[in-house]
Amino acid sequence: MNSFKPISVGILAVVVSTFSVADDNTYNLIQVGSGNMASGDQGDLTVSNSLISQIQIGDNNRAMGEQKLFTESSEIIQLQVGSGNTATSNQSEAISSTAIVKQLGDSNNGTIEQTRVLDSYASINNVGGSDMVIFQVNSADAFADTVGIGTSNGVLFQRDGIGNAYTSVQTGSDNNFLSMQMGGAESNIVLLQFGNSLNASLSQTSSFASFSFVSQVNNNNIFVGTQEGLGNVSVGIQNGTSLEGEIEQLGSFNDGYVQQFGGLNVAEMAQGGDFNTGEILQFSGLLNEVIVLQLDAFNTAVAAQSGASNLTRLSQGTSGNLATSAQFGDNNTVLGLQ
Incomplete structure (x- = not known):
């Protein structure tokens, strides 16, 4: 397994990207501070048993995770604590894969897009008040959920899907x-x-x-x-x-x-x-x-x-x-x- 684990403490953060034959890869990132940006891209011909993990603590941060072309049994996990943050996940041709966004704070935005997916899972949890958006296009047997506590907006878009399930709770x-x-x-x-x-x-x-x-x-x-x-x-x-x-x-x-x-x-x-x-x-x-x-x-x-x-x-x-x-x-x- 190839493993890259950049960790930053303070305003400046170290962002490490990896481009490898995408089998059993792990990309871990921690950023503490405000105004930071993180981008994890696993975009080889196939992405199998791989992980993108991004953690940001602070305000006005941005995290992007992408697994594309062909994704199997892989995960994108994003956690943000603070306000004014944005998290975006994209998985295409995904089989048995997972995308999770968790946000704590106000005025945040979380978006997950899964295209041509089978037996995959998308989840956004937000505490504080934010926008939550999930797109699932050309999907089968996919599951998605959102949980919003506070003043929050939720949007789900499913097109040309078969046997999908979605649950949402807003308080x-x-x-x-x-x-x-x-x-x-x-x-x-x-x-x-x-x-x-x-x-x-x-x-x-x-x-x-x-x-x-x-x-x-x-x-x-x-x-x-x-x-x-x-x-x-x-x-x-x-x-x-x-x-x-x-x-x-x-x-x-x-x-x-x-x-x-x-x-x-x-x-x-x-x-x-x-x-x-x-x-x-x-x-x-x-x-x-x-x-x-x-x-x-x-x-x-x-x-x-x-x-x-x-x-x-x-x-x-x-x-x-x-x-x-x-x-x-x-x-x-x-x-x-x-």
Whole structure:
């Protein structure tokens, strides 16, 4: 094994790069100070059983790790402590490989890009408030996760993937999350958000048999689930007040579910394709509102509310649709338009 381990203590750091036949290589870096940059590049014809490890302590530092051409059973691990730091990892043609970014501090940015990957893993953990971005393109059986504590933003982009899985946890206020699955099949997204003023958007475009789940706890939160493929499932659960949940179904044979617990909430469902199924349940609240819009044919929608002074609006634009409404409580209203 070739091993290069530069270590710097202080403002100036020593950065060592290695260019070797990429088998069982290790690149270790430690930088202490601010305004530093580290670049680890393992870019031979093949990268096998190799490691890039970068640790930076300080502010406004930048770390880049790259394993390209053909990467097998290799790792990129980046740890940053401080504020205003940036970490970027790139793996291409990766098989059974891992990329991990861990950041502690404010206003940091972590990005992982995996292209043409099989059975690989990407993970970003952030404490303090930062941007987290993961790209997985042309991937199969890949897994990714993000954990954000504080004011943080999370973005996932998956394109042309099969059998992928992604989980994200965000704790704090004013957090945003965006996920996009495009042209994939049998992929799963699970998002858990805890806090106030949260915003989540989960999109499945030209996807088949994929699943998305979002759970939001506390107040003033919003989520939107969009399905444009075939046979997808989208589920949203919200617990709190002044919530808004929306599911848009533009494909066929999709299933969408929204559950809200609390008052002053709004749930909307629009079905623009055929043979879609949607269900909205609002429990134990006041002044809640359900809006169901069925634009095409042979869709099924169910809306149920318990509490008082709630409103349900049902609108059907074509033929063969079925809408069912149930209300439990006092001073509730249902408006139906066919």
